[in-house]
Amino acid sequence: MGISVKNISKSYGKVKALEDISFTINHGELFGLIGPDGAGKTTLFRILTTLLIADEGEASVAGYDVFKEYKSIRNHVGYMPGRFSLYQDLSVEENLNFFATIFGTTIEENYDLIKDIYVQIEPFKDRRAGKLSGGMKQKLALSCALIHKPKVLFLDEPTTGVDPVSRKEFWDMLKRLQQKNITILVSTPYMDEAALCDRIALMQDGKILEIDVPGAIVEQYPKAIYNVGANNMYGLIESLNAYEHRHSVFPFGEFVHYTDNRPDFDPASLRRYLERQHLSEIHIEKTQPTIEDTFMELARQ
Known part of the structure; x- marks a missing residue:
């Protein structure tokens, strides 16, 4: 029920974005993709969330094939892309209600899942999303990604451009979410965040250099x-x-x-x-x- 990736490759013209990528993520694991811009992290995320089709290979998310069962995957994953992608002219509460409605649920039904996050932005629930600070936008985006109680959560560089205090708060929130039995795949260019993951994959130029627990990678x-x-x-x-x-x-x-x-x-x-x-x-x-x-x-x- 986690994530399985087997020999995934993807090219844009002559540029090879991903080359023969393979790994598995266990159910309930917090797994990190670590690498600089251009490493292929976002391309891999888009394939796993059914927004892109790989040239080669196969993959499954929460037990569903990403190519044959893409509609089922979209109902069972939460995706927070690297760029803030919510409706900036809608208020905090309106954005959250909108995403809940899309998935046929309500804020109240899954409030226990987002409570720890949402209470921090609730005082600003009538403020337009575009007027929020970077840290508050991040919390709103995470709340919207969780509102339908996903089995797997994809977070593409969620802390890029966010202040150090908000970064720490965000990772504390991820640890609490993990305790709710959600599989989390997070990408980041920050090496210090790698130590907070259960396991990490180091990526460069579309290839995986190493996969292991952070301590074992350092020891080698x-x-x-x-x-x-x-x-x-x-x-x-x-x-x-x-x-x-x-x-x-x-x-x-x-x-x-x-x-x-x-x-x-x-x-x-x-x-x-x-x-x-x-x-x-x-x-x-x-x-x-x-x-x-x-x-x-x-x-x-």
Whole structure:
């Protein structure tokens, strides 16, 4: 009753948006698709919600075939696209009533499912949707996607452009929804949100690089990784990229995440090299890899 995807491929002309994608999502699981813009996340969502037809492969959602039983799928899924797609001239309450009516239900019938979310926007129920803040639009869109009590919920980059507090609130809401036995597939370009999922799939250029629980993906990072800092960030990055022994160099907040291609790497040798590049205030400290580091390493390969 979850989601099954087998060898799905989709092209737009000569551009291959998805290439031989396969995975399964268990019933009641919170599963994340993690990747940058252009990775193929939205194309996959549109196929699974019956808005697009794949060139190759097969898929099922909540036990229904996405090609043969698309009408049944549309009655059993909730879909929140990346762009705010509700009626901006209608009020909060009017939007919610409209979507409830489409699915032959009422706000009252499934109020217990949306209560935790809707109480936060109920004080603004007479305000036009187009006049809401980003976080409030997000809550309204989620309420409309849930109003018919779907078995599977699709959320395409729901927190893009939303402030950090609203992002945290949104993920708290997803965890509560998961407890109501709803299967959730969420896509995001934010690597920090990946750790909040039960399992994740890392996507790049229409392909899946890795699927596993977040902790296991981080554990497979193959090298020792170091936080490197100096007085001149631009000069530091330039110098590290020119270093003959460097394996990878990625800016990461106030530091650079650096890995070396020597099995017996000595940080002191790197410090001497950077000093010869006229850098000062040099900081080199071993650190723990993140999901983002693993993603960048897999993408390199």
